[in-house]
Amino acid sequence: MKKRINNFSKNITNEPNLPAAHAMLYATGMKELDFCKAQIGIVSNWFDGNPCNMHLDKLAKKIKLSILSQNLIGFQFTTIGVSDGITMGTSGMRYSLPSRELIADSIETVVNAHYYDGIIAIPGCDKNIPGVMIALLRLNRPSIIVYGGSISSGYYNGKKLDIVSSFEALGKKNTCKITEKEYKNIVKNSCPGPGACGGMYTANTMASALEAMGMMLPYSSSSPSISENKKIECKEVSIYIKKLLEIGIKPKDIVTKSSIENGVKLAMALGGSTNLILHFLAIAKSANINFSLKDFQRISNQVPLIGNLKPSGIFLMEDIHMYIGGMPVIIKYLLNEGILSGDCITVTGKTLYENMKNVPNITFNQKIIHPLYNPIKKNGHIRILYGNLSPQGSVAKITGKEGTIFRGKANVFNSEKEANQAILNNKILPGVVIVIRYVGPMGGPGMPEMLKPTSYIMGSGLGKxxxxxxxxxxxxxxxxxxxxxxxxxxxxxxxxxxIQNEDFITIDAENNTITLEVEDQEIQKRKNLWSPPLLKVKKGYLYKYIKTVSSASEGCITDQL
Incomplete structure (x- = not known):
């Protein structure tokens, strides 16, 4: 007997007392014979105001055609996205991290309300990927993520460019390292078309991790946005979602502590974004898996840094596709070397090890991925630091290129804008520790990213x-x-x-400590005089976010109660 796969949609389609619902489904184009078919929600983060997302609707349409060929019903819908690159350094950036929660909530809402049997999610930008992953875990129905893919590199004056090139160009212009004309040409040529930012930044970090975790088809993370490979993936994904429906494999079968470790290990090996920490803490919470900051530090101690990828390296995700052969080649290498666990089930219905059987072995006649016996850094670049400044933890991204220990006098700013102005006006002296505060989950609100100041620092030649x-x-x-x-x-x-100006701060990435060198008595005196500033917002979504968000050490989740 053929197994029923419309386990949820039958609550509407097979229910005789819902004539209005049936009438509306007929209006969508469904026929009577379609009422016994499984329904797949095809959700993308499409919007045409961001290169990371502007092509996702085309991918969704290709997937819908493929779904129909498998005798399934596909319904497209969209959820929101926020462009980190466009909002960076503005008050709009406050909405970036909180958008992750809105994405998860909206997908959960539509799929539960409409009883879809499975989900194919098509994220593009940074918070899209963890947002859809959190939703899929809450829903726990057969699901696959199709990554929108990475952007092609820009090109100017004999050099490859990407989004960070444009940020760093401003610092170079302001220190007279490039001309106004060169600056404008770099900006104009940094982003040539659709796709997520090209380095091992947050979107590519999360896509790589989720492929290793088993929630994407092999090659999804490294197939470029406009490649033929991405079109083929959109065509083939319907075969696998039907297989998951028939076998009954769901996200919580795939997302285990072991598979989470696989994702984090790959991301660490490639030099991935520190946003990995926030997102995987939230993903683990959604999967009811105990995974904490201490697990990240343990993994960082175990996994060498082997990816010579931007921002700390020189290569882009497209180079992994063109010169390595795709992400599975790297995954297979780490599997063979005992770094990753191969027995985790994936969205193909097979284990990670089985998926990698016919993948070519890596060769080291290239400079993108180093061998484990000759790594860029013998352990991970992400360090979890504790000390009087961060008793609940903090996250450092230290590749070793700028050293591993830094001691300097504090230069304190109560906003990112103040810090940016100081850097661009050449008011930052070598040897200082720049402090940017009141930009956390509540204080920001929304914990905005500090890409502008770090890019200006690098562009100004102050990186070391x-x-x-x-x-x-x-x-x-x-x-x-x-x-x-x-x-x-x-x-x-x-x-x-x-912290006050001139206080000494020591950051020790060898012993994983961060210390404000001020006597306890003086700290208590300052504490007695301190009172919290007024919240920056008093209504709307960000106010709700302030009232519900957990700390960064717990992943900035809003459903912890």
């Missing part, structure tokens, strides 16, 4: 001469001696709120 700490977070494009996610944040009375 200053450090930056914040209760905000960093873009995947950030690099340098930087520490974010300092918890507790300033708005809730964390010690970062009490």
């Amino acid at each position: 001469k200053v450090a930056l700490i914040t209760d905000g977070r960093f873009s995947g494009g950030s690099h340098g001696f930087v520490v974010g996610h300092i918890t507790p944040e300033a708005q809730s009375g964390g010690l970062i709120a009490l």
Whole structure:
């Protein structure tokens, strides 16, 4: 007997007492014979105001045609997205991280309300990917993620460009390293078309991790946005969603502690974004899996950095596709070397090991991926730091290029804007620790990314001469001696709120500590005089976010109650 796969949609289509619902389904183009077919929600983060997302509707349409060929019903819908690149350094960036929760909530709402039997999600930009993953875990129905793919590189004056090139160009222009004409040409040529930002920034970090975790088909993370491979993936995904429906494999069967570790290990090996921490804490929470900051540090101690990828390296995701042969080649290498676990089930219905059987072996006649016996860094670039400045933890992104220990006098700013102005006006001296505070989950609100200041620092030639700490977070494009996610944040009375100019701060990425060198008695005196500033917003979504969001050390989730 053929197994029923319309386990949810039958609650509407097979229910005789819902004539209005049936009438509306007929209006969508369904025929009577279609009422016994499984329904697939095809959700994309399409909107045409962001290159990361502007092509997703085309991919969704290709997937819908493929779904119909498998005798399934596909219904397209969209959810929101926020462009980090466009909003970076503005008050609009406050909405970036909170958009992750809206994405998850909206997908959960539509799929539960309309009883779809399975979901194919098509994310593009940074918060899209964890947002859809959180939703799929809440729903726990057969699901596959199809990544929108990475952008092609820009090109100017003999050099490859990407989005961070444009940010760093401003710092170079302001220090007279390039002309106004060169600056404008870099900006004009950094983003040549559709796709997510090209380096191992947050979108590509999360896509790579989710492929290793088993929630994407092999090659999904590394197939470029406009490649023939991406079109083929959109055609073939329907075969696998039908297989998942028939077998009954759901996201919580795929997302286990072991598969989460696979995702984090791959991302660490490639030099991925610190946003990985926030998103995987939230993903683990949605899957009811115990995974904490200490797990990230344990993994970072175990996994060498082997990816020579931007921002700290020089290559882009398209180079993995063109010169390595795609992400599965790297995954297979790490599997064979015992870094990854191969027995985790994936969306193909097979284990990760089985998926990699026919994948070519990596060769090292290229400079993108180093062998484990000759890594860029012997352990991970992400360090979880504790100390009086961050008793609940903070996250450092330190590749070793800027050193591993930094001690300097504090230069304190109560907003990103103030810090940016100081850097661009050449008021930052070598040897200082720049402190940007009141930009955490509540204080920001929304924990905005500090890509502008880190890019300006690098563009100004200060990358090895200053450090930056914040209760905000960093873009995947950030690099340098930087520490974010300092918890507790300033708005809730964390010690970062009490730092004064000229205080000495020591950041030690060898012993994983961050210390404000001020006597306890003086700290208590400052604490007695401190009171929290007024919230920056008093109504609307961001106000709701402030009232419900957890700390960065818990993933900034809003459904913890």
